[in-house]
Amino acid sequence: MTTTSIGAPPPSVEARSAGVARSSARRHGSRLTPYLFLLPFFVVFATFVLVPIAVGAWASLHRWSLGLPGRPLVGLENYARLFDRSEVLSVEFWSGMRATAIFTVLSVPLLVVVPFAVAMLLNQRFRGRTFFRAVYFAPYVLGVAVIGLLWRYLLDAQLGPVNQLLAAVGLPGDTLWTSSLPAGWVSLVGVTVWWTLGFNAVIFLAALQDVPVELHEAAKVDGAGAWRRFGAVTVPSMRRVLQFVVTITIIASANMYGQAALVTQEQPGTATRTAIGFIAQTGIQGFDIGSASAMSMVLALLLMVVSGLVLALFSRVGGSEQ
Amino acid sequence: MTAAPAPARRADRPAPRRRPVRPDRLLLWAALVVLTLVFALPLLVMLSTSFKSAAEANSLDFTVLPLAPTLDAYRSVLTDAPVLRWFVNSTLVALLHSALVVVLATTAAYAFARMEFAGKRVLFALVLATMFVPAVILLIPNFLVVNELGWLNSYASLVVPGAAGGFGVFFLRQFFLGVNPSIEEQARIDGCNSWQVFLRIVLPLAKPAVATLAVLSFLTSWNDFLWPVFVLFTSDMQTLPAGLAQLQSDNVLRYDLLMAGAVIASAPVLLLYVLAQRFIIEGVAQGGVKG
Numbered sequence: 001m002t003t004t005s006i007g008a009p010p011p012s013v014e015a016r017s018a019g020v021a022r023s024s025a026r027r028h029g030s031r032l033t034p035y036l037f038l039l040p041f042f043v044v045f046a047t048f049v050l051v052p053i054a055v056g057a058w059a060s061l062h063r064w065s066l067g068l069p070g071r072p073l074v075g076l077e078n079y080a081r082l083f084d085r086s087e088v089l090s091v092e093f094w095s096g097m098r099a100t101a102i103f104t105v106l107s108v109p110l111l112v113v114v115p116f117a118v119a120m121l122l123n124q125r126f127r128g129r130t131f132f133r134a135v136y137f138a139p140y141v142l143g144v145a146v147i148g149l150l151w152r153y154l155l156d157a158q159l160g161p162v163n164q165l166l167a168a169v170g171l172p173g174d175t176l177w178t179s180s181l182p183a184g185w186v187s188l189v190g191v192t193v194w195w196t197l198g199f200n201a202v203i204f205l206a207a208l209q210d211v212p213v214e215l216h217e218a219a220k221v222d223g224a225g226a227w228r229r230f231g232a233v234t235v236p237s238m239r240r241v242l243q244f245v246v247t248i249t250i251i252a253s254a255n256m257y258g259q260a261a262l263v264t265q266e267q268p269g270t271a272t273r274t275a276i277g278f279i280a281q282t283g284i285q286g287f288d289i290g291s292a293s294a295m296s297m298v299l300a301l302l303l304m305v306v307s308g309l310v311l312a313l314f315s316r317v318g319g320s321e322q
Numbered sequence: 323m324t325a326a327p328a329p330a331r332r333a334d335r336p337a338p339r340r341r342p343v344r345p346d347r348l349l350l351w352a353a354l355v356v357l358t359l360v361f362a363l364p365l366l367v368m369l370s371t372s373f374k375s376a377a378e379a380n381s382l383d384f385t386v387l388p389l390a391p392t393l394d395a396y397r398s399v400l401t402d403a404p405v406l407r408w409f410v411n412s413t414l415v416a417l418l419h420s421a422l423v424v425v426l427a428t429t430a431a432y433a434f435a436r437m438e439f440a441g442k443r444v445l446f447a448l449v450l451a452t453m454f455v456p457a458v459i460l461l462i463p464n465f466l467v468v469n470e471l472g473w474l475n476s477y478a479s480l481v482v483p484g485a486a487g488g489f490g491v492f493f494l495r496q497f498f499l500g501v502n503p504s505i506e507e508q509a510r511i512d513g514c515n516s517w518q519v520f521l522r523i524v525l526p527l528a529k530p531a532v533a534t535l536a537v538l539s540f541l542t543s544w545n546d547f548l549w550p551v552f553v554l555f556t557s558d559m560q561t562l563p564a565g566l567a568q569l570q571s572d573n574v575l576r577y578d579l580l581m582a583g584a585v586i587a588s589a590p591v592l593l594l595y596v597l598a599q600r601f602i603i604e605g606v607a608q609g610g611v612k613g
Binding site: 031038042045047051053066121134139144148153154158159160164194205255262280285300303 | 347350351353354357358360361362364365367368371380381382383384422425426429430432433437438439442445448449452454455456457458459460461462463464465466467469482483484485486491516520541544545546547548551552553562563564566570575577580581583584587588591592594595599602603607608609
């Protein structure tokens, strides 16, 4: 029997007091041991997750400019300014929110449907499946800076191979992919699909491989065709994973920053500047902590509402099918 | 029947070695090849352009392969810009971050998986709950915390803040729960205390899961963009992604240089990917299916 810390009561005393504590104390020495195991994680967790959540909420209620003395409590003033259309800040913030919304609405359906189709493809039986899976996933490991630079080049209106290729096959080759709308959105969404398709596809593929073969066999015996089996067996068994992927994809798309910073460089004007980009610029470069915190809260709240809606939608669809 | 040995016995249909090519197989292979080109070609163009001269890379006539391959672009980014320094920064930061994530996540996950203590459920619920808090909420406050600690423009600002995530704890706890407890019991009977059991028995058993978490954390840190762009301000402190953005704004229309920089930033992660592909893909797949 071992105790790791001096001064703790001997385990046998613990042992008599409670059933659970008994085996725990016997197996793990001091009752402090679990907390020592947790300590390193929780120090960092408290400092960079818990405290910041509280600080963010607090800051959003104060006028706080970094470097200036005084942080007076202003109640909801920071929030009110965001909804006051005569404020430049409000106009710019909602323009960023609009950009984020456009990007999210355009990218999420593609980032669910296309990876699902690719996963179905990879779920067939053929040689070299692991190889193809690895190739399709590869762009994801490269990170947004590399991807952004690469596509800034590929999509360059004059020097980029995309336009030169289009012209070579007789299509219009003068689209301003990175500095006009709506081409800019096509670029941002296309680059993002290319970059992260593999991530969602790998998750879908793992889930497809978990769908019990017997279900498919049973449906086949009942005379269901391939499409019917897809609708009646595959999709319902994937409900949980679909919900997970839809949720994380919405959150990822709503956090889009790097693509707009590097591929379109927020052009034309600041039309492709996303909300998170504007929040960072306001708070960190503009030192307006109060406003930036209020904006973060608004964006986070909207995201939580949307995630909640996704959850509700999926449980309703699931409920009606059972 | 001249079927292949083992798998054919299990297969539901007989698989003769030479059967006529079915149209759906043709379609499958066509799709696979087209997708491969879609993903591989842009990366090959990046590589090819990095070996072009400035004139060729930035000309109105795109060439697939460099007419006269040269290392000028690499020479230029490695000497005129501190790309080498950024490379060292990125490597150090990603290694330290990954190590810290592993230390924090393994210890906490083991406590949650195997120990009983007051407040266990509340603490675990708290960790899980923060996984659903949108990260944007942490951006400005983390900047303030890092500023308060005097960590702006330092390695610490990149290594520590994201190290205590719920994912690692959740992921490893699942793994530890799947380990047969009798092995640990035996070690205890043999006189090991909790730390010894953890270090000598549990961690070695958890090697695949720990490797997955380490590799994923390394990638996340190596590729992180938004945070370093805003917390680093001197040129010599940049990581590669943040430095590449600087390179881009300093060298408009010098795609030879930008592609050389992009290749330098890609090489280590692509190498890691080739070596640890299984861990990376399995990690992502498990995170999704079990998460």
